[in-house]
Amino acid sequence: MRIVRFALLGLAGLLLLVVVAAACLLLFFDPNAHKAELQRLVQDQTGRELQLPGELKLRLFPWVAIETGRATLGNAAGFGAEPMVEIEHARLGLKLLPLLRRKVEVAAVRLDTPTIRLAVDAAGHSNWADFSGKGETAAPGSNAGPLSSVSVAGVQISHGTLLYVDRQAGTEIGVHELELSTGALAPDRPFDLTISATVQKGKAMSVALNLKGQATLDAAASRYQLASPVLTLQLKGAGFPAAGLPLELRFDRIDADLDAQTLELPGLDLRVGGARLTGTLSGTKIIDAPRVSGLVRLADVSLRELLKNFEVTLPLTRDPAAFGRFGFEGQLAASTHAFMLNDLTLRFDRTPQAYVSGPQQRAQCCRWARARHASERGVALLAVDLFGSGPDSQFEEAVGRADLEMTIGHIMDYLVTRDDVDEQRVAILADGWGSSFVARGIAFDDRFVAAVCDGGIWDLHERAFLKDRLGQRSSGGFGRDRLSRVARNIKCPVLISTGERGWLKAERVRELYDELQAEGRDVTLKIFTCEETAVAQGHADNPTLANEFIFDWIAARLGVAA
Numbered sequence: 001m002r003i004v005r006f007a008l009l010g011l012a013g014l015l016l017l018v019v020v021a022a023a024c025l026l027l028f029f030d031p032n033a034h035k036a037e038l039q040r041l042v043q044d045q046t047g048r049e050l051q052l053p054g055e056l057k058l059r060l061f062p063w064v065a066i067e068t069g070r071a072t073l074g075n076a077a078g079f080g081a082e083p084m085v086e087i088e089h090a091r092l093g094l095k096l097l098p099l100l101r102r103k104v105e106v107a108a109v110r111l112d113t114p115t116i117r118l119a120v121d122a123a124g125h126s127n128w129a130d131f132s133g134k135g136e137t138a139a140p141g142s143n144a145g146p147l148s149s150v151s152v153a154g155v156q157i158s159h160g161t162l163l164y165v166d167r168q169a170g171t172e173i174g175v176h177e178l179e180l181s182t183g184a185l186a187p188d189r190p191f192d193l194t195i196s197a198t199v200q201k202g203k204a205m206s207v208a209l210n211l212k213g214q215a216t217l218d219a220a221a222s223r224y225q226l227a228s229p230v231l232t233l234q235l236k237g238a239g240f241p242a243a244g245l246p247l248e249l250r251f252d253r254i255d256a257d258l259d260a261q262t263l264e265l266p267g268l269d270l271r272v273g274g275a276r277l278t279g280t281l282s283g284t285k286i287i288d289a290p291r292v293s294g295l296v297r298l299a300d301v302s303l304r305e306l307l308k309n310f311e312v313t314l315p316l317t318r319d320p321a322a323f324g325r326f327g328f329e330g331q332l333a334a335s336t337h338a339f340m341l342n343d344l345t346l347r348f349d350r351t352p353q354a355y356v357s358g359p360q361q362r363a364q365c366c367r368w369a370r371a372r373h374a375s376e377r378g379v380a381l382l383a384v385d386l387f388g389s390g391p392d393s394q395f396e397e398a399v400g401r402a403d404l405e406m407t408i409g410h411i412m413d414y415l416v417t418r419d420d421v422d423e424q425r426v427a428i429l430a431d432g433w434g435s436s437f438v439a440r441g442i443a444f445d446d447r448f449v450a451a452v453c454d455g456g457i458w459d460l461h462e463r464a465f466l467k468d469r470l471g472q473r474s475s476g477g478f479g480r481d482r483l484s485r486v487a488r489n490i491k492c493p494v495l496i497s498t499g500e501r502g503w504l505k506a507e508r509v510r511e512l513y514d515e516l517q518a519e520g521r522d523v524t525l526k527i528f529t530c531e532e533t534a535v536a537q538g539h540a541d542n543p544t545l546a547n548e549f550i551f552d553w554i555a556a557r558l559g560v561a562a
Contacts, residue, residue: 031056031066042073047130048084049074065093065107076127079119084127088113108154113161120166152185160197174200182215190216190227205237208244213254222258229254245309247272261286268296273309275301281332290336297329300347317560322378325420347420348380370429373551378560382415408441412448425449425558429550431538443489450557452495452550454539493522495553497546499535500527524553 035052042050054069068090072083093107119127160178164171176198183191195211213229233247252267263283270277279296303326304314314323330344374381408428416423427450428442442448496513500506506527513525526549528534528542539546554560 031058046073048076051083054089059093064095065091067091075117076130078121078125079127082117084117086115087111090114104150106150106152108156109152110156111158111160113159114157115161116163118162118164120168122167124168150187154184154191155180155182157181172202176200185217187220188216188218190214193226205235207236208234224256224258226251226254228252239310241309241311245273256286258287261288263292265292265294268294273306275299275306279332291334293331293333295329296332296341298327300325300327302326303348317378322560348378370547370551373547377551377555379551379555379558380420382411409445412445416447423447427451427554427558429454429554442492446491448492450493450495450554451490452497452554454495454497454546454550490516490521493524493557495524495526495550497526497528497550499537499539499546500529501535502537 032055035056039050039052042048051072051074052068052070054071056069057067059065059067068087071087071090073085075082075084089110089112091108091110095105095107098105117127157178157180160175160180162175162178164173166172178197179195181192181194183193185191191214193211193213193215195209197209199207199209201207210232211229213226216225216227218224229251231249233249234244235247236244248269248271250267250269251265253264255264256262261284263286265281265283268277268279268281276299277296278299279294281292281294281296283290283292285291302324304323306326307314317323325347327347328341328344330341333340333342370383371381412426415421415426426448428448429452431454442451494516496509498504498506498509509527510525513523516523528539528546532545533542534546535541
C-alpha cells in the first residue's frame with residue numbers, strides 16, 4: 001500500500017508540474033513574437049511573401065493548437081497584386097504524447113473563408129509552377145526514424161472559394177461557397193466525406209453540387225475509393241429552365257488506381273429530367289489519355305418531355321403520341337475527343353415502319369442508303385432480303401408463283417408482335433424487281449397503310465420476263481389478267497417512282513398509272529427526268545434526290561412531320 005501511495009503522489013506531482021509548465025508557457029510564450037521568423041521561413045521555402053495581420057493564438061487543452069486570424073500568401077510575379085492564397089481563420093491542433101511513440105494525431109483542421117487563385121497567363125505559364133522543387137530534403141543518413149502512423153480527426157472547410165483563370169484558353173471557372181467536411185482520416189480506413197459548392201463557368205452556366213460518400217485513401221499505393229457516392233447537381237444557364245435542371249448521379253463505388261491508371265465505376269445510375277441511364281463503366285489511362293467504356297442503358301422516356309428540360313421543343317405531329325417513347329442500350333466508348341455508342345439497340349415510339357425488299361438487293365445496301373432519310377423523319381426502317389444475294393436463277397424460279405405474297409404477310413405478322421411498332425402505321429418500300437413481288441403481297445394484305453414501288457412496278461417485270469421466255473401471245477394474256485387482279489385488290493395509297501432511263505419504259509409506267517387512276521385508286525406517279533437527274537436504274541446518278549422525295553411522301557402518309 002505504501003508503494004501505491006508513493007506512486008499516486010508521484011503522479012500527482014507530475015501532473016502538477018505539467019500544469020505549471022503549461023501555465024508558464026501560456027503566460028510567457030507569445031507566438032506573435034515569432035511572426036517575422038515564420039514569414040522569413042516561408043519566403044525562403046516558397047519565394048512568396050506571407051502576411052499575418054491577424055493574431056496568432058496558442059492553446060494547450062485538450063490539444064496543443066495554433067489559431068490564426070487573417071493570413072495571405074503572395075502571388076507569383078506577373079499575376080497581379082491579389083494574393084494567391086488568403087484565409088480569414090484557421091485552426092490546427094496536435095497531441096503531444098503520441099509523438100513520443102512516433103505517432104502524429106492531428107485535431108480537426110478548420111479553415112474559414114479560404115480563397116485560392118490559380119491562373120495561367122497568355123504564354124501558358126502558371127502561378128503555381130514556381131512551387132515545384134522548392135524546399136529542402138532530409139539530409140542523407142538522418143537518424144530521424146519514420147512515423148509509425150498519422151491520423152487527422154477531420155477536416156472542415158467553410159465558405160471556400162477557388163478561382164481558375166486561363167488566359168491562353170480563354171477559360172474562367174469559379175468554385176464558390178465551398179463546404180467540405182470529413183470524418184477521421186487515417187490510412188486505409190474509410191471516412192465520411194461531404195462536399196457542397198457552386199461552380200460558375202464564366203457568366204453562361206452555373207452548377208450547384210452536393211457530394212456524399214465514404215472515402216478510403218491509400219496514398220502509399222496511389223489507390224483511392226469512394227463507396228456509395230451520391231452526386232446531385234442543379235444546372236442553370238443557357239439551354240436550361242430558369243429554375244434549373246436537377247441531376248442525380250450514383251455509383252456503387254468509384255475505384256481509382258493512379259499507378260495502373262485505371263478507374264472502375266460499377267452501378268452507374270444517372271437521373272435527369274425524367275430520364276434514367278444505368279450501366280457499368282471502366283476507365284484506362286486516366287492520367288495520360290483518359291478513356292471510358294462500358295455497357296449503358298437508357299430506360300424508355302418521352303423524348304418530347306425530356307427535351308423540354310433543355311428548352312428544345314419538337315415540332316407538332318399529326319400523331320400526338322409521336323416522340324413519346326425513346327430508349328437505347330449499347331456499348332459506350334468515350335475519350336477526351338470522341339464519343340461512340342457501339343452495338344446500339346434503339347427503341348423509338350410505336351414508330352411507323354418502312355420495310356425494304358427486293359431480290360438480289362442486299363439488305364445492307366438498302367439499310368445504309370435509306371436509313372439516314374428514314375431517321376431524319378422519325379421513321380424506323382426494317383431492311384429485308386426477300387430473295388437474298390444468290391444467282392439470277394432465283395428470280396426465274398419465283399416468276400409466276402402464287403405463294404410469294406405469303407412472304408410479305410409473314411413479315412407483317414412479325415412486325416405487329418413488336419411493342420415498338422405501331423401496327424396502324426406500317427408502310428412498305430421496294431425497289432427494282434422487288435416492286436413486282438411486294439405489290440402482289442400488299443394486294444392481299446390490307447394491313448399496310450402506304451406502299452412505294454421504286455424503280456419498277458408490279459407484274460411489268462414479270463410480263464417482260466415472260467414475254468422473252470414464253471412469247472408475246474402467252475405473256476400478253478397473263479400480264480393483263482394479273483395486272484387487273486392486283487390493281488383491283490390494292491387498297492392503300494401507292495407511290496410509283498422511276499427514272500426515265502430505268503429498266504422500264506416511262507410510257508409503260510404511265511399506262512399503268514392511268515389504269516389505276518381510272519380504277520379510283522390513290523396513286524402518285526413520279527418519273528425523274530434527265531433535267532433533274534436520278535434517272536438511272538436505282539437512281540444511281542442521284543439517289544439522295546430520289547430518297548428525299550420518297551421519304552417525304554412516306555412521312556406525309558404516316559402523319560410524321562417531314
